[in-house]
Amino acid sequence: MDLQLAGRTALVTGGTKGIGRAVVEGLAAEGAKVAFCARTDTDVRKAEDELRAAGHDVTGTAVDVADADALTGWVAASAEHYGGIDVVVANVSALAIGTDPDHWRNSFEVDLMHTVRMVDAALPHLVASGVGSVVAVSSVSGREVDFAAGAYGVMKAALVHYTSGLAYQQAGKVRANAVSPGNTYFEGGVWHGIEEGNPDLYATALGLNPTGRMGRPEEIAYGVIMLASPRASFITGTHLVVDGALTRGVQL
8 A cells, every 4th residue: 555655755764773763664665755853963873874775865963852953953954955844743752750840851851852842843834734633652651650650651641631632722723743662672772671670670571472572663664654654644643552462451
């Protein structure tokens, strides 16, 4: 099925690793032009070189998304470079799991406010697109209380509420949806580190999923890309859980 993304422009934060990298690759494979950012310049350059070598039209920039001016400047520069914005994917997380004031502060600025600021900066372009779409990457930790209860879980829940409100406010102009991944494993990722540093926690987390495994970045990215696609023209205000039946709450 043609996802109607060819020639569209997408912005992705946290696009060098894991879910974000898989989203960039998936969008680019559909023919989209992708501007992505991440905090570490060497990671950005490496990802950009690899993606361009694969024939994709991408532009990578080192940006600290907690820096409001840097973030909004990147959005403006990307829109100017590509002539507009059709898709925004807010993927970065501070991964601030805990209850100290710094955890709350970092989660608020990175997980929630980077999404809000990015969307605010991109919104005129998304409206002008005619098929504008926002996808925020949340977490199952925002859906139920788990080991990440506290700052991380609360801000991830806030992202779902934010996108639902945005969908209502921009109905008929811009779509907005949230995707909540379950535990996602990739080399160099959080669960890879936990597997090596805290094998008991890793075994416990792995045992909770009835599929017997964790998700792969490309499996989460599929949900993001599907919702970003103009094919999903009547899907807005939705919260898509991609977790292999890890969580057991019924969404009504």
